[in-house]
Amino acid sequence: MQAFRYLRPSTVEEALALLEEHGDKARLLAGGTDLVIELRNRWRTPEVVIDLKGIEELRPSIRVEGGRLVISAATVMADLERDPVVAERFPALAEAAAVVGSVQIRNRATLVGNICNGSPAADTTPPLLVYGAEMVIASPKGRRRLSIDEFVLGPGKVALGPGEMVVAIELPMDRTIAAAYTRLTRRHGTDLASITLCCGVDASGTTRVAYGSVGPRAWLVVDDTGVLADPAASREAKAPVLAALFAKATPSKTSMRAGPEYRAAMLPVLGARALNTAIERLGRTA
Amino acid sequence: MTDTFHLEFTVNGRLRVLDIAASHTLLDVLRDDIGLTGTKECCVVGECGACTVIVDGRSVNSCLMLAAEADGADVLTVEGLAPSGQLDALQQAFLDTGAAQCGFCIPGQLMSARALLQRTPHPTPEQINEALAGTLCRCAGYEQSRQAVLAAAEEVGS
Ligand code: FES
Numbered sequence: 001m002q003a004f005r006y007l008r009p010s011t012v013e014e015a016l017a018l019l020e021e022h023g024d025k026a027r028l029l030a031g032g033t034d035l036v037i038e039l040r041n042r043w044r045t046p047e048v049v050i051d052l053k054g055i056e057e058l059r060p061s062i063r064v065e066g067g068r069l070v071i072s073a074a075t076v077m078a079d080l081e082r083d084p085v086v087a088e089r090f091p092a093l094a095e096a097a098a099v100v101g102s103v104q105i106r107n108r109a110t111l112v113g114n115i116c117n118g119s120p121a122a123d124t125t126p127p128l129l130v131y132g133a134e135m136v137i138a139s140p141k142g143r144r145r146l147s148i149d150e151f152v153l154g155p156g157k158v159a160l161g162p163g164e165m166v167v168a169i170e171l172p173m174d175r176t177i178a179a180a181y182t183r184l185t186r187r188h189g190t191d192l193a194s195i196t197l198c199c200g201v202d203a204s205g206t207t208r209v210a211y212g213s214v215g216p217r218a219w220l221v222v223d224d225t226g227v228l229a230d231p232a233a234s235r236e237a238k239a240p241v242l243a244a245l246f247a248k249a250t251p252s253k254t255s256m257r258a259g260p261e262y263r264a265a266m267l268p269v270l271g272a273r274a275l276n277t278a279i280e281r282l283g284r285t286a
Numbered sequence: 287m288t289d290t291f292h293l294e295f296t297v298n299g300r301l302r303v304l305d306i307a308a309s310h311t312l313l314d315v316l317r318d319d320i321g322l323t324g325t326k327e328c329c330v331v332g333e334c335g336a337c338t339v340i341v342d343g344r345s346v347n348s349c350l351m352l353a354a355e356a357d358g359a360d361v362l363t364v365e366g367l368a369p370s371g372q373l374d375a376l377q378q379a380f381l382d383t384g385a386a387q388c389g390f391c392i393p394g395q396l397m398s399a400r401a402l403l404q405r406t407p408h409p410t411p412e413q414i415n416e417a418l419a420g421t422l423c424r425c426a427g428y429e430q431s432r433q434a435v436l437a438a439a440e441e442v443g444s
């Protein structure tokens with residue numbers, strides 16, 4: 001690894017000042033499960049590494065505040081797997097966090113890092129899209145919020161300007177979206193997904209589906225017809241509505257993980273599966 | 287501008303104070319600076335788990351963590367399982383079931399299993415599979431490892 005300085009600010013303001021001082025020579029470190037590999041392979045050669053885990057504001061990692069669930073930038077996947085509020089209100093997020101890497105990875109990898117790295121295959125992006133998550137972004141000018149749908153741009157790209165950092169992801173708790181997460185992998189166990197998919201339904205009959213790993217970013221699509229969310233509607237009635245939701249999928253033709261035809265064929269299968277679980281879950285909350 | 291870091295942390299119950307290169311991983315420092323070579327270096331990308339140690343009660347890949355991040359932490363390595371040279375129940379179970387073949391992956395498997403048993407003293411076979419999924423074994427003694435963890439769990443619990 002190339003030499004760098006390791007700095008551990010204790011406030012968000014200090015971290016922002018360091019970012020401003022060092023510009024693109026600085027790199028933020030949260031869990032490090034991606035960054036340390038990039039450093040070792042010299043894909044990135046920052047002069048300064050700024051560790052966010054000493055920041056007081058980012059602890060405790062998960063809390064309820066003003067009708068929202070606040071997930072700090074220091075929250076790791078294992079925290080999400082075990083949190084009782086996440087399990088009850090946002091089970092699809094717990095499901096997605098639980099399949100990231102191995103236990104060792106989930107003990108270090110953060111949710112915010114997973115999103116900020118902009119991987120099209122990130123497991124946690126689809127549930128965050130379905131639940132309507134917002135990124136809380138800090139800069140020397142103050143704080144702004146951005147929906148995750150506007151934040152995620154493409155492979156490795158997110159809407160984060162120079163000098164900005166994400167301090168939290170917030171989920172609204174004033175509406176109930178019953179959702180489920182599912183994915184397609186080559187094998188059971190540690191693997192990147194060939195499809196990531198989350199489906200959520202609410203009492204008004206709206207269905208939200210988000211899917212990733214089949215294009216440059218995960219997409220969110222919404223069905224307002226009520227057909228998908230209707231437990232009484234037939235499979236035949238739902239099939240064309242569901243199929244239309246996957247029009248944005250552009251699976252890679254050269255990926256070693258799965259061929260494009262296979263991924264395209266599996267999208268509605270996974271979609272129907274997650275939809276059924278979501279409807280079941282909505283029934284239980286009613 | 288300095289790229290060294292003053293590190294103070296506890297390893298296997300003993301306080302360690304040393305100046306390290308900020309770019310060194312926890313794995314580098316354990317093996318090269320402290321000389322605890324029980325923790326193995328293998329893939330160095332977080333896939334094989336040979337480098338697994340326990341930091342503040344949680345199993346981690348020490349190849350994916352800067353040593354500086356362990357400042358102030360409590361680290362347990364495989365050497366810490368048998369401080370007096372007497373194998374603990376888990377190690378003995380790995381020997382008894384024949385899980386340890388070439389042995390290279392065993393420190394990682396032991397630390398993954400230890401972290402599981404600390405949190406879940408009576409794990410189900412599924413929980414054991416999940417806990418060990420991040421430690422690969424080229425000799426593929428997976429069934430024996432699982433048996434060993436089950437046996438050790440019973441002993442601890444009884
Ligand atoms: S050496 Fe760390 S996971 Fe393989």
Ligand code: FES
Pocket residue numbers: 385386387388389390391392422423424425426427
């Ligand atoms: S015993 Fe040889 S790699 Fe596991």
